Amino acid sequence: MTADDDPRNEALAAEHAAVWSYGVLAARTSSSANPALVALFTRAYRAHVGARDALLVALSKEKVAPAIASPSYPLPARLDSPAALKAAAAAVEAHCCEVYAWLVSRSTGATRIAAITALEMGAVRELGLRGTPETFPGAAELADRIGLDTGP
Secondary structure, eight states, rough: OOOGGOOOOHHHHHHHHHHHHHHHHHTOOOOOOOOHHHHHHHHHHHOOOOOOOOHHHHHTTTTTTOOOOOOOOOOOOOSSSHHHHHHHHHHEEEEEEEEHHHHHTTTOOHHHHHHHHHHHHHHHHHHHHSSOOOOOOOOOOOOOTTOOOOOO
């Protein structure tokens, strides 16, 4: 199987983007003025690093070439307030949820279980950032994300 044929590479690409994005978002957050937000971003960063590394290991074991990380990913131009930072992080989580929902539909066994778990964890992180639950996490066509950008 090539890298292009393996649906886990879509999840890996989303995790690369999430890791990069949370690094930027945490760096743009004041740890003295907003320690709770820095802690939230740090936990999310670590969760996405773990998910990325697990995908890399799984792909490596099967000798599938992994998706390569980009040097950078798009984020909103204005990240000048805690609300803007939280909205950007919620968009990162929404994107990851969409990718993992897609992976659930294209996988079985351990891969499907891991994708379901990642989707659940992402939906919980998005809930913490949004403050309100997403109607159908991972289903953009059914989303209620009015005013939120849906991709990193």
